[in-house]
Amino acid sequence: MNTFFSADYVVPVTSKAVKNGIVEITDDGVIVGVYPPDHPNLLGRTINRKKGMIVPGFVNTHCHLELSHMAGVIPKHTGLIPFLQQVISMRTVNEDQIQKAMKAADRQLYNNGVVAVGDHVNTGISAAVKAHSNIHYHTFVEVLGFEPEAAAQILAAARETALLFKNTTSITAHAPYSVSKELFRLLNEEAVMSKMPLSVHNQESEEENRLFRYKAGQFLDFYRALGRDISGFKAQARNSLQTFMSYLSPEIPVLLVHNTFSSSKDIYFIERQGRNVSWCFCPNANLYIEGVIPKLRNFMTYPHKITLGTDSLASNDRLCLLSELKTLHKHFPELLFGETIKWATLNGAQFLGIAEKYGSLEVGKAPGLNLLTHSNGVGITPDTEVVRLI
Structure with missing residues (x-):
């Protein structure tokens, strides 16, 4: 079963950061999609919501x-x-x-x-x-x-x-x-x-x-x-x-x-x-x-x-x-x-x-997911810490 992670911002690296974005991944960590919060693929899905930024490994x-x-x-x-x-x-x-x-x-x-x-x-x-x-x-x-x-x-x-x-x-x-x-x-x-x-x-x-x-x-x-x-x-x-x-x-x-x-x-x-x-x-x-x-x-x-x-x-x-x-x-x-x-x-x-x-959050890749906490918009602070999600 695929997992959905959301954060204040998702930073794909190869494209603009997505505010309140969602990343869908398989059990093997392969990215299925990076979505805006109103995407139809998210209807009825359980979202793991986090505070901060999601970035690649x-x-x-x-x-x-x-x-x-x-x-x-x-x-x-x-x-x-x-x-x-x-x-x-x-x-x-x-x-x-x-x-x-x-x-x-x-x-x-x-x-x-x-x-x-x-x-x-x-x-x-x-x-x-x-x-x-x-x-x-x-x-x-x-x-x-x-x-x-x-x-x-x-x-x-x-x-x-x-x-x-x-x-x-x-x-x-x-x-x-x-x-x-x-x-x-x-x-x-x-x-x-x-x-x-x-x-x-x-x-x-x-x-x-x-x-x-x-x-x-x-x-x-x-x-x-x-x-x-x-x-x-x-x-x-x-x-x-x-x-x-x-x-x-x-x-x-x-x-x-x-x-x-x-x-x-x-x-x-x-x-x-x-x-x-x-x-x-x-x-x-x-x-x-x-x-x-x-x-x-x-x-x-x-x-x-x-x-x-x-x-x-x-x-x-x-x-x-x-x-x-x-x-x-x-x-x-x-x-x-x-x-x-x-x-x-x-x-x-x-x-x-x-x-x-x-290196980036793109469909078909398995780059790992990191959560950067205590962020400031799309930016880090002296208090930011890294939490490995996968």
Whole structure:
């Protein structure tokens, strides 16, 4: 028997919000219709009426499930390089502890209305959790290696890791500062062949740009402490984004994550080259690590799509896209919820290639239903909470 949910507003995402609208769904969560309150299909129906807004399930395009055991461990506002050093030092702990933390994080994502995740891994440790989850996972297997001679070996190891996952996978670069141009070129060939998207941490720290422009700054000490030889790396006299994107084919879908220190020139560079790029923002993680968030208005000048992520519990207090939306609306009060809800739903689904099922309230889809309480018309407030309906 089909179920009918109503709220003050139903927000389909692909069309205008419906005041006092009703969503009809099957037992399997497939949408049969989105109706105005006077629609003839509603005669004699039992309506589950709610206060607030009904929106599709959230799509989190950037997470690190395998770092969940680090929740609350790393202090805030350390800056990126000290943060990375602590992550490296804390990765090797009891596997049972890691598994328990990942299961709890998966439940937290689910309870916070997330239906799909772009999750980033360096190992296969999260495979079992994902195989038993109600969430759709696309796993990005990250490679790291600044030594050119190791590129082929690193890619081969990543392919072995990707085979451990039953969900869809991509092999991708961790970040410009951790991947050689030779490895980037191999990743480009892999992406062209597999027709899978890439996801790259981008300009999360100004130190990344200093490294690429001048071969100077804290990253040199970072490599030295790790015993890494970067003698082959030369200063590029331009920011990291403008350097590494030249190693990738223009048609490959690339998610650029964080972008905290991307300049207007960097953004224009992407626009001018006609790149197939989406920008992913994780504002709460940016505030946690660096204490700043990207200059969002600069990114909205051009038509590239925006998505949202939570990053990991090592750099965030919650795995909740509503919390990310609240932070954005607090810092940029001129934003309209009718636009930002796309960032948390449809845009992410389109990037991950799952928009035929997720991201909007359209007939035939099964995107999940979230109720956003304590809303203000078609808008959220500091008191808004998410309740998962299905």
